[in-house]
Amino acid sequence: MSNWFTRLFRPGNPDEGKRAFTREDVWGHGVDLPPQVHAADIETALxxxxxxxxxxxxxxxxxxxxxxxxxxxxxxxxxxxxxxxxxxxxxxxxxxxxxxxxxxxxxxxxxxxxxxxxxxxxxxxxxxxxxxxxxxxxxxxxxxxxxxxxxxxxxxxxxxxxxxxxxxxxxxxxxxxxxxxxAFALTTETGLLSQQFGRDWFRNGSVPSGVLETDQSVDQNQARVLKDRFREATRGREPIVLGLGTRYNPITVSPDESQFLATLKMTVNQIASIxxxxxxxxxxxxxxxxxxxxxxxxxxxxxxxxxxxxxxxxxxxxxxxxxxxxxxxxxxxxxVRADLTSRYAAHHIALTDGWKNRDEIRELEDLPPLPGGQGKTYGPVADPARKPTPVPRDDEDEPVRRLRAAGTEY
Structure with missing residues (x-):
């Protein structure tokens, strides 16, 4: 057994009682946050x-x-x-x-x-x-x-x-x-502080929270020695020897439970809304x-x-x-580029109605103009006075069909 545990748990002042060491006592609170995050600065906000x-x-x-x-x-x-x-x-x-x-x-x-x-x-x-x-x-x-x-x-x-x-x-x-x-510096500041919290969380190794408990009476100096020795052993991934009633109780606190991820999601939605x-x-x-x-x-x-x-x-x-x-x-x-079928259908309507020519449509499709000015002409516009082409009936013979197609009444 290591001698530092023996020296640590000497009988002390009985008024100090039993002491428990939290994860923050061992690992600290991370990097201290600045008194004010300058969220209104362009470089900081970005x-x-x-x-x-x-x-x-x-x-x-x-x-x-x-x-x-x-x-x-x-x-x-x-x-x-x-x-x-x-x-x-x-x-x-x-x-x-x-x-x-x-x-x-x-x-x-x-x-x-x-x-x-x-x-x-x-x-x-x-x-x-x-x-x-x-x-x-x-x-x-x-x-x-x-x-x-x-x-x-x-x-x-x-x-x-x-x-x-x-x-x-x-x-x-x-x-x-x-x-x-x-105007929305508070929203940006909340996001920056959440981001900084996440950095400190992982900077500390993402080690689960834990408590060191002992049934011995310890003073502040003894507590500090125990904390330092425990942290040094765990950081070096060395076996940890606990004695004289000392127990290590890990306590897992997920980022979700600390509202970390929820705050980040809220910040994204608020900035998107802005x-x-x-x-x-x-x-x-x-x-x-x-x-x-x-x-x-x-x-x-x-x-x-x-x-x-x-x-x-x-x-x-x-x-x-x-x-x-x-x-x-x-x-x-x-x-805004529609899918191929919808885009070509729209081109066909433009050509049929005569409000775009082929060269204008080819330009939209990153194609060169047709040679010889073939694409400069516009399609015909429907003439409402023009008679529609008659549709032949099955009960008509060939001469009647020809006369009807020519527009001659029979």
């Missing part, structure tokens, strides 16, 4: 998986859509045109895809996007726009709706003619949009079982109710950067 998943999903979805330009004609029709350079080559840092990602990320996390115009074209319209970090931009008065706001970047005043401001969800009487991460995303798209739980039919409907709902408001906001803001009569639109149809 370490929470649901926040990263939700913002990445929306930013990538919008950036992946083709941005098309149109010109409105005198008769009110729209005519496709080449996109202005501010949308084909908008930044020195990456492509149009990353450029749209940046503006969406600023809107999703801070509720505002700020762009600086370093270059104009010869007509005085923006040639390039560089999106600034939203935390580096400020306005002198958020309630200055009645006058032109004064903007600052890193404390320096910015020429308002060079700043592009796109607000997200704006409250009446304010200039700046509402920042989701700041951004208007179905929870199962970012790792949450859907309300019911998903089938092929309602998965396709969910995709349509995602485009209609989640993406469309963002697309409309960007389209109206981008269209203000180009001459009057010109505007841009995101082609959301590129995301």
């Amino acid at each position: 370490t929470l998986a649901p926040v990263y998943s939700a913002t990445r999903l929306l930013a990538d979805s919008v950036a992946a859509l083709p941005l098309q330009a149109f010109r409105r004609t005198a008769d009110g029709a729209r005519k496709p045109m080449s996109a202005p350079e501010v949308f084909t080559d908008p930044t020195e840092f990456g492509t149009t895809h990353e450029w749209v990602q940046r503006v969406m990320t600023s809107l999703l996390l801070r509720g505002n996007a700020y762009g600086y115009v370093p270059l104009f074209d010869r007509d005085g319209y923006p040639r390039r726009i560089e999106w600034l970090h939203p935390d580096e931009v400020s306005v002198d008065d958020n309630f200055s709706v009645g006058r032109r706001p004064v903007w600052f970047w890193k404390g320096r005043r910015v020429d308002p003619g060079r700043l592009v401001h796109i607000p997200g969800y704006v409250l009446p009487g304010q200039v700046l949009g509402l920042a989701p991460i700041s 951004y208007g995303i179905p929870p199962d798209m970012i790792g949450g739980e859907a309300g019911g079982s998903l089938t092929y039919a309602n998965v396709e409907q969910q995709s349509l709902n995602f485009v209609t109710y989640t993406l469309r408001p963002w697309l409309t906001k960007l389209e109206s803001s981008f269209s203000r950067l180009i001459p009057d009569g010109e505007y841009v639109r995101f082609n959301a149809d590129a995301m």
